[in-house]
Amino acid sequence: MRPTAQKFLKANEILFSQGDTGDCAYIIEKGRVQIFFIKDKEEIPINILGEGEIFGEMSLIDNQNRSASAKAIEECTLLYVTREQLMERVQNADNIVKLLVRVLLKRMRQNTSLLTGEKNTSPIQKFVLSEEINSNAVTQIKFENEIFEAYHNKEFEIYLQPIVQTSDKKIIGVESLLRWISPSKGTIPTGTFIEVIENSSMILPIGYWIIEESFAHLKAIFDKISVNDRKSFMLSLNISGKQFNDSDLIAKFEEIRIRYGLSQKNIKIEITERVMLDGIIAIETLRKFRSLGYGISIDDFGTGFSSLQYLSQMPVTHLKLDRSFISKMTTDPKTKTIVQAIIFLAHGLGFETVAEGVETEEEFEVIKNLQSDYVQGYLTGRPIPLQELLKRL
Numbered sequence: 001m002r003p004t005a006q007k008f009l010k011a012n013e014i015l016f017s018q019g020d021t022g023d024c025a026y027i028i029e030k031g032r033v034q035i036f037f038i039k040d041k042e043e044i045p046i047n048i049l050g051e052g053e054i055f056g057e058m059s060l061i062d063n064q065n066r067s068a069s070a071k072a073i074e075e076c077t078l079l080y081v082t083r084e085q086l087m088e089r090v091q092n093a094d095n096i097v098k099l100l101v102r103v104l105l106k107r108m109r110q111n112t113s114l115l116t117g118e119k120n121t122s123p124i125q126k127f128v129l130s131e132e133i134n135s136n137a138v139t140q141i142k143f144e145n146e147i148f149e150a151y152h153n154k155e156f157e158i159y160l161q162p163i164v165q166t167s168d169k170k171i172i173g174v175e176s177l178l179r180w181i182s183p184s185k186g187t188i189p190t191g192t193f194i195e196v197i198e199n200s201s202m203i204l205p206i207g208y209w210i211i212e213e214s215f216a217h218l219k220a221i222f223d224k225i226s227v228n229d230r231k232s233f234m235l236s237l238n239i240s241g242k243q244f245n246d247s248d249l250i251a252k253f254e255e256i257r258i259r260y261g262l263s264q265k266n267i268k269i270e271i272t273e274r275v276m277l278d279g280i281i282a283i284e285t286l287r288k289f290r291s292l293g294y295g296i297s298i299d300d301f302g303t304g305f306s307s308l309q310y311l312s313q314m315p316v317t318h319l320k321l322d323r324s325f326i327s328k329m330t331t332d333p334k335t336k337t338i339v340q341a342i343i344f345l346a347h348g349l350g351f352e353t354v355a356e357g358v359e360t361e362e363e364f365e366v367i368k369n370l371q372s373d374y375v376q377g378y379l380t381g382r383p384i385p386l387q388e389l390l391k392r393l
């Protein structure tokens with residue numbers, strides 16, 4: 001229940017004492033209030049507050065007992081601020097402000113305990129460390145917020161990069177790639193922000209948006225190409241580790257796919273080796289995807305340090321050779337041998353290969369001789385918006 005709006009205090013009247021549970025804060029309308037500690041039965045004043053100042057808010061926000069006592073120095077009129085009134089405002093504040101409130105409160109609590117000599121008496125070093133962590137958190141949260149805002153402002157787009165058949169450079173599929181096109185900063189390189197998304201809970205809503213958008217694009221492609229070409233056309237989608245923790249992933253994936261009238265055999269999930277090694281949930285989910293008919297591609301193959309043994313046990317259909325091999329292979333014979341070995345290994349295990357990052361005719365010729373099934377790179381097509389891709393089909 002909300003207390004009456006005002007409280008009147010006589011001079012020297014105690015409002016609350018150190019250790020009390022706090023149920024409301026106060027704004028001084030008239031008069032002055034002293035905040036003090038009791039140490040060795042002695043009052044130690046720490047602050048005198050006057051009109052317009054708020055106090056008693058700390059224990060409401062961090063849910064701890066009153067860290068100090070408050071008494072009127074003279075006759076006072078105070079305005080109540082209830083927990084609800086205060087918390088409503090704190091909760092509606094943006095993340096940075098919330099973080100700052102937390103940091104400041106922690107600081108005040110620590111200062112208080114230094115003064116009173118109660119627990120946490122020597123947290124100076126810890127304190128410095130936590131300040132550093134907090135400032136990183138501020139930068140990170142700020143960037144996260146900026147990204148999420150950009151997503152809400154529809155600054156994200158899905159571009160499609162052609163994947164071609166090595167034999168005749170015919171487009172037989174696309175990889176869907178996220179783009180952030182900021183009205184003020186232009187296109188922001190995906191590599192600079194994708195990890196922030198992947199490491200935060202944003203990956204779930206944004207991840208589903210990517211799936212939805214990519215499937216809509218695939219549907220538009222199908223409306224353009226022949227029935228025969230549709231049979232083998234593949235959309236590749238990057239799915240990150242955290243998305244596999246969502247127990248609804250397959251159900252939602254299926255729901256979106258069915259809504260667009262697409263077949264599982266036209267959709268390929270791209271994951272890195274890390275996801276495979278991350279745990280049983282991801283592997284089980286991948287097995288289910290595979291048994292439903294989806295393709296599974298290992299991205300950036302060869303850049304991790306994982307054992308090759310997992311390859312025989314995993315439900316894989318494609319290996320993607322990382323660009324770092326492709327760009328070195330024309331000048332470094334050893335790298336070329338590695339590429340040859342990977343392609344041989346993949347084919348031996350029944351997988352198809354995609355050579356990623358092919359930029360020159362020379363690289364294309366080498367990769368063709370080494371018999372990679374498909375090529376994806378700037379030479380055969382950069383990532384482009386749907387409308388541009390449709391013109392190339």
Ligand code: C2E
Nearest residue numbers: 177178190191194210238239240357358359376377378383
């Ligand atoms: P990735 O999955 O390995 O994607 C291939 C990256 O290589 C893309 O960069 C593509 O633009 C670039 N690329 C393709 N051909 C060439 C080439 O010939 N030369 C050069 N220099 N680069 C080439 P992009 O789009 O900047 O994406 C970077 C990474 O961000 C991706 O690497 C992927 O890990 C991640 N990413 C992009 N879109 C998504 C997404 O929708 N979801 C998730 N989870 N990750 C994404």
Ligand code: CA
Nearest residue numbers: 175238270299
């Ligand atoms: Ca990829």
Ligand code: CA
Nearest residue numbers: 299300320356
């Ligand atoms: Ca890759």
